[in-house]
Amino acid sequence: MPAADWRMARFAPHRTAVSSAQVETVVARAVGIFGLVFAAQTVPVALEQSEALAVGAGTTLMALLYGGVVALAVASIGKVAVTGTAAAFAVLYAAALAAWPLLVDDPAALGGPPWLYYLANVATSAAAIAFPLAASVAYTVLVPAWYGVLRATAPGGQADTLLATLDALYAMILGFVVLIIITMLRQASRAVDGAQDAALRRYDVAARQHANEIERVRIDALVHDSVLTTLLSAAAAETPEEQRLAARMARDAVRRLDEAGASGPRTVESVGLTVLVRRIRAALTTFAAPFTVRVVNAAGVELTVEAIEAVYSATVQAMVNSLQHADEAGRTTRRELRVRGVGTGGVVVEVADNGRGFALQDVPNERLGLRVSIEERMAGAGGTAVVTSWPGEGTTVTIAWPAGVDGATT
Structure with missing residues (x-):
């Protein structure tokens, strides 16, 4: 295109x-x-x-x-x-x-x-x-x-x-x-809902592919204009002044590459929050244990496709974590899913249970479900994920987009 x-x-x-x-x-x-x-x-x-x-x-x-x-x-x-x-x-x-x-x-x-x-x-x-x-x-x-x-x-x-x-x-x-x-x-x-969901998934794939292609062209230009120039300058440097200039150019090239990687491609098309709610409800039908669902202020709220995908993935992972780890022998676990629209372009999702809970400092680094699938996924999309838990007192995962909405912090 x-x-x-x-x-x-x-x-x-x-x-x-x-x-x-x-x-x-x-x-x-x-x-x-x-x-x-x-x-x-x-x-x-x-x-x-x-x-x-x-x-x-x-x-x-x-x-x-x-x-x-x-x-x-x-x-x-x-x-x-x-x-x-x-x-x-x-x-x-x-x-x-x-x-x-x-x-x-x-x-x-x-x-x-x-x-x-x-x-x-x-x-x-x-x-x-x-x-x-x-x-x-x-x-x-x-x-x-x-x-x-x-x-x-x-x-x-x-x-x-x-x-x-x-x-x-x-x-x-x-x-x-x-x-x-x-x-x-x-x-x-x-x-219409099914067609919209299918179109959303297709659009997300196409938009990401196009954004990745634009990003590739930008990185190629950056490598050509900055990195290759730096390498050529370093190869030709003979005097101390030329070597110091090449070192400064190298540091600048690394900084620009880091900034390019941090920005990443973004999609800007928006869809209604009700699409996210509908997809989460569909996911709930596949779970063995029920969640009490509460949705507030969803009408009129629109999020970017990237935000919808990130919040959906993080929410499903939080629910899966609850199903896998919250139950305790001899005790009934209650689970709640609360979705709240904020303004016209924000959302806060809370996945809560009264299960066994855990101490956050005891979670090993290799447990990727919490760190990568929830926290880093939301951070990469411009949102936040906050996990609150204590042994014997249950767990609450608060997922917010964009970052800072409703006072949420990382």
Whole structure:
């Protein structure tokens, strides 16, 4: 690639691909917002029908379901406990629908279908968010079907069989439409995630090869312009002054070679922190022991490809070290992985366990997993790795990029 084209490629604006995390956020927020709209529309009917229910039942039911809708909207907007909140609302709605016949004291006072019907698709959408596909399909079938049965009874408004069946089918069809859309979006986003990961790996290899080629040309020029000149001058030096000049030239050439080796090639393309989180989660699925994962402030953070690779490799090595050395007979070891975005271009990863621990000064130099795979890997990429451990008190490996972010030190 010509130099001008390479510079343009390196500094072209980066466009973040749609990820699974973004799809889940959009879907959850859509369900939360539309849930609020549907819930608001049912308030007048719910107030009217509360007189037909047992004393206090109408108020309790409204508080629980409307509170669940609000909680779902807040969780989806704040991106906190979305799956748990959606699952809780889906279960709560199914329980309310099942208990409805027991709560109705005066069926004649209902004046129409139960107001719960208008929240049926909010519940099936919440189930699609929270449950696996098979469970979501079962929920989308069973909940509307139960409503159809309920609708034909006195507590459900005593509708004729055809109307009850049509109501149930309508709710079921809408539920399946939402479920299909969510499933297709998830499948498409997973395909994008896989393609992005593959492209990232290919880009990293190509970028490193190109950077190494540029570095080779630079070193060749340095050797030609500095080292060879120094050698020729030294070979031709006859007087003490000429020999001293050759020695100074040699020291300068060595210094320039050291500086060139220390700088090394760098890649500047950036990717989202969510890519790193996704790769770490994928690595966790291959481990025999579980890690509790906590991710904070990952959205909007971007790191260079080199940083992603370094932090990923160091994190996996730290987890492997924990699996190999932390367990102690007769004691359960708890392991945590905490990923925290810092600003718009920094990250701190902590791999912690409460295992046997060790004394850092007792680690032999030949143990490369700690020194080379973690500490030197991060230092070479411009980051830091700090290991904190003590016998019997567990171990914490804090990996930070760039160096100095969040006060991390080597």
